[in-house]
Amino acid sequence: MSSIEIRHIVFDIGKVLIHYDPHIPFARLIPDDAERNWFFANVCTHDWNLEQDRGRDWAAAEDLLIAEHPERSEHIRAFRKCWHEMVSHAYVESVAIMEALIAEGRDVTMLTNFAADTFRQARQLYPFLDMPRGVTVSGEIGLIKPDLAIYEKHAKDFGLSPAHTLFIDDAPANVVGARNAGWNAVQFTDPEKLKSDLAAHGIAL
Known part of the structure; x- marks a missing residue:
């Protein structure tokens, strides 16, 4: 188990919380x-x-x-x-994990590569996207993962301590990007692995 206290949890959205397949x-x-x-x-x-x-x-x-x-x-x-x-469906088990973290009082935000207008539409389709404390949407700020600047902006805007932040993303490059920004980061593959990764960082559900 990691000895670092995780105070902030940051979720990617596409292929972590909602499905995406053109x-x-x-x-x-x-x-x-x-x-x-x-x-x-x-x-x-x-x-x-x-x-x-x-x-x-x-x-x-x-x-x-x-x-x-x-x-x-x-x-x-x-x-x-x-x-x-x-964006045909939500990943129900992943959403349940996020909801449980929020219910526990954990600080949860989201960081996503998303066009501004399609994200507005996604929020209408999936109201749980309004549950976290906030979100950084790449299309709204002109920066995308895995650029270092988007992680630094998210941390600054939401008052995150990088060393105490855990990021969850399906894309290996974005996980590396977060680590380059000084965050802890894990690659999402399925909900059970996410639970295991959270437990390894001292967060048991």
Whole structure:
């Protein structure tokens, strides 16, 4: 067990508290697997979507791709239009862990790579996102994980002591980023491992 007292717990959101998969609506829109995989590899790519997480608005993002792929305009616009289908469900057990930590009086915040407008929509779909003390949304501040600056800003804005902070994220690069900022951090894979990781840091549920 770690000898460091954890005073602050910071949750990522996507693939930790809520599911995210763009293939869900696009399996209907582009039924052919090979064509759909090509579309995500060459048109609406991960890097393209990440710029919305960094703060680029959707209209500019769509216009950029439509200029390059005019024949794909309908599918490009469908990415934002059908976004709500991509966040199909909450991870109930993970949410229960977060709720239990809050109920215990733990200091819980969230740090997420998320476009500003889709995060507003996510809050409507999943009201438990309003339960923690607050959230840093990358698209609202123009910084993204794993950039060191976003961890430093979150810690400053919420008065966190980095050495006494535990961060939970599904992406290995974001876990490393948090550690580089002086935080404790664990990679989320499933709720049982999260419980074990929390216990290893002196937090038993």
